[in-house]
Every structure is written in structure tokens, then in C-alpha cells.
Amino acid sequence: MDIKERMDLLIEQINKANKAYYEEDSPVMSDFEWDLLMSELKELEKENPDLVSPLSPTKVTGGKTKNIFKKVKHTQKMMSLQDVFTKEEIYDFENRVKKSVLKYNFVSELKIDGLSVNLLYKNKKLVLASTRGDGTVGEDITSNVRMIENVPLEIDYQDEIELRGEIYMPRSSFDAYNDNAILNGDSKFKNLRNAASGTIRQLDSNIVKARKLSVFIYTLVEPEKHNVFSQEKALKFIESLGFSVNKYYRVLNNVDEIFETIDYYSSIKKSLDYDIDGVVIKVNDFNLYEEIGYTIKYPKWAIAYKFKAEEAITLLKNITFQVGRTGVITPVAEVEPVFISGTTVSRATLHNEDFIRLKDIRIGDYVSIHKSGEIIPEILQVKLDKRVEGLKPFEMITNCPACGSILKKDLDEADYYCVNTNCPDRIINSLIHFSSRQALDIKTFGSKVIEEFYNLGYIKTILDIFHLKEKKIELVQLPGYGIDSINNILNSIEECKEKDLDKLFFGLGIRHVGAKNSKLILKRFPSFEHLMKASLDDLTNLRSVGIQIAQSVYDYFHDENNILFINELSRLGLPTSLTNFESIESSFIIDKTFVVTGTLNNFSRDEIVDFIEKRGGHVVNSVSKKTDYVVFGENAGSKLEKAENLSVKTISEEKFMTLVDENE
Ligand SMILES: [Zn+2]
Structure with a gap:
């Protein structure tokens, strides 16, 4: 190239x-x-x-602006800062400053990972809040920014004033949102920045309020108008007006102090309630700015030092392909083993063809791999400076590596599928899924045994698992097994018939139906018979699952072969209905969302949550339009007020108990 x-x-x-x-x-x-x-x-x-x-x-400094919100031209261009990654670049920065001015110091601030906002106050009131957009034109997000608790709607300062800062989602709000997302059938946010930018673009400001964003202000626009002449003074002035200023800023005298501060910020990074992705370093004295000057895109008097992610560089030896139980093909990077974040990594996901093409990943390349916490290792990028000649661009396979059938791909999807339902890898993986811990949990029947039994022809379908006992005489003669281990396997297969329906339902491997959703769906449709009778509307009305899941469940239970299969499972002694569904069916609580507030007489907090959930309802922490009932006890506070504002039904604990009695 x-x-x-x-x-x-x-x-x-x-x-x-x-x-x-x-x-x-x-x-x-x-x-x-x-x-x-x-x-x-x-x-x-x-x-x-x-x-x-x-x-x-x-x-341009950012992407294009979206059309949903009105466009706003910034009075002063919102410039980006130059990103730097190394100590050398920080020395370069200081040298540049040194060349222009004699005496200077710096201010360091945490670089909050959120989205920039510009705030304009006239006659003491917030009149406009806008996003950065492309730096010249942003979007009017005033109505949403008003919902952020620490943005003052009014300040005690008469002059027109413009400020800039970063909107972010605190980790605590993020965790609360993701916990509730599952219950509400919404998808989770991937990271804090995504959560903040996704929230600020909501059309409904109440959603913004409920998600509890926050903001730090760090820039005073045209500071000379307010007689402020340094960044340190600006931060103090901003704080005195009632804005939140991040408390970790420091005034620094030289490069050594900058390095020391970067180390300090790195050390506290993980303990903060927000994400930071680096450190901003600015020359403190505003009077020096014109002297030091600007490039077309950046001011020369400031830089953004970016933290490195946990990563390592290694050789990509091969790209292999896995066939999942649904037939989805996942390319996998086989790499020279390398130690990252406390574990040895030898494989990393490559997601799909688009991912590999976008990054131009080739077998024989050196690649940087990123891993953090629980996340599956991922390839960040190719080290092109280490690329040798003659490496071939990636080509997606056209046939299934397990069965050879031609792979299919939907136009709007990135994944390729093996659509052969008899594909050995698909079958083996669906058998492994059926036996797995969250499904029927057949302990002695793990992936190795399943694969071997499949290859020997003993199991071709889930039903065959339950006929294995008829082949006991043959099985005990298999090398490496023996009578005891075969007995163990056959016993745990028999025992799994005692499991409740939610385990079996999940074990069927219906597309998009996870372990948690299985339980939620069965709370409303507590038997296979219910599920077969349910219309697509019935399933879609179930707010705890999304439309995609509803469609998938509907399709599954309207397929003749699946119905024969389920009838056969039932004949073999597997459950067809939840064991305790009678009491659930008559409850008014099913599929309703509750918020509980105040002190109750009959329940502790945990007890009422348990009580409602057992009857198929959900309990969430904050009141929104999606809430059906707010149950209140003594000393109920703001949640009750909020419910009334949103016209959500409120019922006393006593009334709640009466309704339960009437219904059960
Ligand atoms: Zn296949």
C-alpha cells in the first residue's frame, strides 16, 4: 500500500x-x-x-451535527485540544511555550470522558445550552440540560456570561440505569460516555432527568469581560457562581510537576465516580495566550494527555472461525500468548468481517490487544510499522468450517450464518447449551463428553440425551468411562427432569432468549401451552421483553417441528409448566412496574421487592412514566411528589394489601 x-x-x-x-x-x-x-x-x-x-x-474537530435538535452557531469557536500520548510530546509542548514567553506556569485538570457543553446566561438566567457539534455549529440541548441537577438555572451574576464544561454520567447513575434496563426491556449502555451522549440526545427531557447526569464546568469564555486573567482564577470564579468545578485541578510550575501529577491522576482514576481519559494541561496566565498562539485547529497553550488502555502487542498467527449454536460465525484471532491485565491471552474475538476489514487485520501482522476486567480480549489495531511484505488482505470464508454449507448473510447484519440445522458444530453447541449451568445444569455432562458422544453417534438431538440409558451396556465399554461415570451421567440426566420450566425454556436455545428473559416471559405465560396460545400481540405487550424477543418466541412456538419436539420432551418426563404458577396467574401485579417509598408496616424493603417479584411484577428505584404504581408508606418523600407530577398511580401500603387480597 x-x-x-x-x-x-x-x-x-x-x-x-x-x-x-x-x-x-x-x-x-x-x-x-x-x-x-x-x-x-x-x-x-x-x-x-x-x-x-x-x-x-x-x-473538522468533531463529527457532523444531528438534525433532531436546532442548530446553534457558537459565538466563539469551540476548539479541540491537541492530543498527546508520550512524555516527549509534553516536553515539545513546554519547549513551544518557552520559545514564546519567559515566565509561565500551568494548570492541570482531569479530562472527564463525557460530552462538551456550552452554557449561556443572560440576565442571570440560563438561556442556551449547546453541544460542541463540529466546533462552529452545535445543537440546542437547553431543555435537556435544564434537567441536570448541578446546572444552575439562575445565577447571581448580572452580566451576560458564557461557560463550557463536560456533561457526564456518574458511575452510580450508570449502574442503576443498566440494572433497570434489563427489567424495562431496554438495551444496556456500553460505557459512561455513550450513556451521557445517548441521554442528552433524548427527545423526552423527563428521561434525561431520571438518568441523573452531572456536569463539571472548566472554561470561562471571554474571561477578560469578567476581569479574570488566569485559569486558576477562572475556576475559582466559576465555582463562586455556583457551578461544580472538579476539585482535582492543580497549579504546576514545570514539566516534572506535570509528570508527577499525571502519575497521581492515574493512581486515583479507578476510584472516581466518573470516567477520565486523560489530563488537560493549560498555561495558567491568559495574557500569554495570544503570544503563544494557535495552529489552525489547536491552541498552542494547552494539550490533552491521554491515558493508555491496558494493552499488549503480539503476533497474529491465524484467524479461525467458530460456529455458534444459532449458526453465527465468529472469526477468532489466534495469537502468540501474551500477558495482559493479569492473564495470559492467546485468543481474541474479531467479531465479524466488517471489524477485520475496517482495521485491515491480516494473518502475520503484529496487533495490539486490549483486555480489561471481564471483557473478552479484543484487537485494537494493527501495528503497520511492523507489517512485512506479502501479507494477504483478510477474506471471509464462504462455507461453514464445520459442515461445508454455504454461509448466508442478511443485508443489514454484519454476521454470517450457517443455516444448516444439521450442522455438527451447531448441534454440539446447542447440546452444550442445553446442559449448561444456567439451563438444565446436567453436571457430569460437559462439553467434552457431549462432543465425544456426538462424534460416536450416540446423541444427534436433545431428545437423544434422554434415550442414552437404553444404550448403557454399550456406553460402559467406552474407553475412559466405566460403569461409575456412566451411572453418574445417566443419573444426572434423570435428575434434570426435576428442574423448573424456566431452565428448560432457556435450554431450548430460542434466539435472543437469555436466562433472565426466560424467567420474565414465564411469569406471564407460565406453561408451554400458554406460550403456544399467545399471539404476537400478547408477547409484544409484555414490556419486560423487546419486540425482537417476542417475535422469536412467537416463531418458535408456531413451528410444527418444535411443537412435536416439545410434546416428546413432555412424554419423556420434562416439565411443561412452572411448578407454582397457579398463584401467579390471579395477581394484579404481573408485569407491572412498582416503585416503593417510605417506611412500610408489613414489609422490609427486601421483603416487598421479593413479594412483588414472586407475583411477576418489577420493582425499580426511580419513578418514570413507565411506572405503574408507587406504593407508599410513612414519611414518603420526593418520589411521591414526582409520581403525582407524572400522573402515576399512587397507592398506600394498606390499599396495596387490599388489592392483593382481592386478587388472590
Ligand atoms: Zn455449518
Whole structure:
């Protein structure tokens, strides 16, 4: 690939990522990767000014603006800061400053990972809040920003004043949202920044209020108008007006102090209630800014130092393909084992063809791998400077690696599928799923045994599992098993028939139906008979599951073969209805969402949650339009008020008990 081609590829990748990030709220790469692509492109543009494309993303500071919110032109351009990653770049920064001015110091601030906001106050009142947009034109998000608790709607300052800061979602709000998302049938947020930007684009401001965003203010626009002449003074002034200012800022005298502060911030990073992705360093004295100057895109008097993610570089030895139980094909990177975040990693997911193409990952490349916490290791990017000649671009396989059938792909989906229901890998994986801990939990019947029994021809379907006992004489002669282990296997297969229906329902492996959803669906449709009778509308009305799941369940229970299969399972002694569903059916609580507030007489907090959930209802913490009832006890507070404002039904504990009695 020549330089021009490389630059075009970078532009394509960055633009695709920008679109996904700014227009679809669904990032396709980490910020760190984006920064790396961007800095490589900038470097190439600097070295090859004749090759710079007029369409290069380096010409604009963000993505395009969305159309939902009214556009607003910023009075002062919202500039980005130059991102730096190394100590050398921090030295360069200081040298640049040193060249222009004699005496200076710096202010360091945490770089909050959220989205920038511009606030305008006139006659003491907040009149406009806007996003950064492309730096020149943003979106009017005033009505949503008003819902952020620590944004003052009125300040005690008469002059017109403009401020900038970062809207973020506190980790505590994020966790609460994701916990409730499952119950409400919404999808979870992937990370805090996504959560903040997704929330601020909501059309319904009440949703914004419920999700509890927060903001830190760090910039005073045109500070000279307010007789403020340094960043340190600006932060103090902003705070005195009643805004939240992040308390970790420091005044620093030299590069050594900058390095020391970066180490300090890194050490507290994980304990904060918000995400930070780096450190902002600005020259403190505003009077020096004109002297130090600007590039077309950046001020030269400030930089953003970005933290590194936990990653390592290793050799990509091969790309293999896994066939899941639903037939989805997942490419897997087989890498030279490498130690990251406390574990040895030898495989990493490559998600799908688009992912590999976007990153131009090739067998034989050196790649950087990222892993954090529980997350499956992922490839961040290819180390192109280490690429040797002759590596072939990735090509997706056309046939299933297990059964050879031609793979299918829907136009709007990224995944390829093996649609052969007799595909050995699909069957083995669905048998493993059926036996797994969250499904029927057949303890002695693990993946190795299943694979071996499948290959020997003893099990081809789930039903065969329950006929294994008829082949006991043959099985005990298998090398490596013996009478005791075969007895154990056959016993645990028999025991699994005693499990409740939710385990079996999940074990069937119906597309999109997870363990948690299985339980929720059965609370409303507590037997296979109910599920077969349920119309698509009935299932869609179940607010605890989404339309995709409803459709999938409906399709499954309207397929003749599946019905024969279920009847056969029942004949073999497996459950067809929940064991205790009689009491559930008559309750008024089913599928309703409750908020409980105040002190109750008959229940502790845990007891009422349990009581409601046993009857098929949900309990959430905050009142929204989706809430059906607020049950209140003594000393109920703001939740009751909020319910009344939103016209949500409120019932006393006594009334609640009466309703329960009438219904049960
Ligand atoms: Zn196949």
C-alpha cells in the first residue's frame, strides 16, 4: 500500500467511526484507537502536504451535527485540544511555550470522558445550552440540560456570561440505569460516555432527568469581560457562581510537576465516580495566550494527555472461525500468548468481517490487544510499522468450517450464518447449551463428553440425551468411562427432569432468549401451552421483553417441528409448566412496574421487592412514566411528589394489601 492509499484508508476508517459515534451513538472503536488513527493521519499529512485530501477529518474537530435538535452557531469557536500520548510530546509542548514567553506556569485538570457543553446566561438566567457539534455549529440541548441537577438555572451574576464544561454520567447513575434496563426491556449502555451522549440526545427531557447526569464546568469564555486573567482564577470564579468545578485541578510550575501529577491522576482514576481519559494541561496566565498562539485547529497553550488502555502487542498467527449454536460465525484471532491485565491471552474475538476489514487485520501482522476486567480480549489495531511484505488482505470464508454449507448473510447484519440445522458444530453447541449451568445444569455432562458422544453417534438431538440409558451396556465399554461415570451421567440426566420450566425454556436455545428473559416471559405465560396460545400481540405487550424477543418466541412456538419436539420432551418426563404458577396467574401485579417509598408496616424493603417479584411484577428505584404504581408508606418523600407530577398511580401500603387480597 503506498502512502496515498494508506491515507485514504485512514480517512475512511475515521469517517466511519465518526459516523458511528456521532450519528448513531454506537462507537465501533475505542477512543484510544481513534486517537491513534487520527495522529497517524496527521503525521502523514504533515510529511506529505501535497497529498492532503480536502475531505480529511483532520479539517473538522468533531463529527457532523444531528438534525433532531436546532442548530446553534457558537459565538466563539469551540476548539479541540491537541492530543498527546508520550512524555516527549509534553516536553515539545513546554519547549513551544518557552520559545514564546519567559515566565509561565500551568494548570492541570482531569479530562472527564463525557460530552462538551456550552452554557449561556443572560440576565442571570440560563438561556442556551449547546453541544460542541463540529466546533462552529452545535445543537440546542437547553431543555435537556435544564434537567441536570448541578446546572444552575439562575445565577447571581448580572452580566451576560458564557461557560463550557463536560456533561457526564456518574458511575452510580450508570449502574442503576443498566440494572433497570434489563427489567424495562431496554438495551444496556456500553460505557459512561455513550450513556451521557445517548441521554442528552433524548427527545423526552423527563428521561434525561431520571438518568441523573452531572456536569463539571472548566472554561470561562471571554474571561477578560469578567476581569479574570488566569485559569486558576477562572475556576475559582466559576465555582463562586455556583457551578461544580472538579476539585482535582492543580497549579504546576514545570514539566516534572506535570509528570508527577499525571502519575497521581492515574493512581486515583479507578476510584472516581466518573470516567477520565486523560489530563488537560493549560498555561495558567491568559495574557500569554495570544503570544503563544494557535495552529489552525489547536491552541498552542494547552494539550490533552491521554491515558493508555491496558494493552499488549503480539503476533497474529491465524484467524479461525467458530460456529455458534444459532449458526453465527465468529472469526477468532489466534495469537502468540501474551500477558495482559493479569492473564495470559492467546485468543481474541474479531467479531465479524466488517471489524477485520475496517482495521485491515491480516494473518502475520503484529496487533495490539486490549483486555480489561471481564471483557473478552479484543484487537485494537494493527501495528503497520511492523507489517512485512506479502501479507494477504483478510477474506471471509464462504462455507461453514464445520459442515461445508454455504454461509448466508442478511443485508443489514454484519454476521454470517450457517443455516444448516444439521450442522455438527451447531448441534454440539446447542447440546452444550442445553446442559449448561444456567439451563438444565446436567453436571457430569460437559462439553467434552457431549462432543465425544456426538462424534460416536450416540446423541444427534436433545431428545437423544434422554434415550442414552437404553444404550448403557454399550456406553460402559467406552474407553475412559466405566460403569461409575456412566451411572453418574445417566443419573444426572434423570435428575434434570426435576428442574423448573424456566431452565428448560432457556435450554431450548430460542434466539435472543437469555436466562433472565426466560424467567420474565414465564411469569406471564407460565406453561408451554400458554406460550403456544399467545399471539404476537400478547408477547409484544409484555414490556419486560423487546419486540425482537417476542417475535422469536412467537416463531418458535408456531413451528410444527418444535411443537412435536416439545410434546416428546413432555412424554419423556420434562416439565411443561412452572411448578407454582397457579398463584401467579390471579395477581394484579404481573408485569407491572412498582416503585416503593417510605417506611412500610408489613414489609422490609427486601421483603416487598421479593413479594412483588414472586407475583411477576418489577420493582425499580426511580419513578418514570413507565411506572405503574408507587406504593407508599410513612414519611414518603420526593418520589411521591414526582409520581403525582407524572400522573402515576399512587397507592398506600394498606390499599396495596387490599388489592392483593382481592386478587388472590
Ligand atoms: Zn455449518
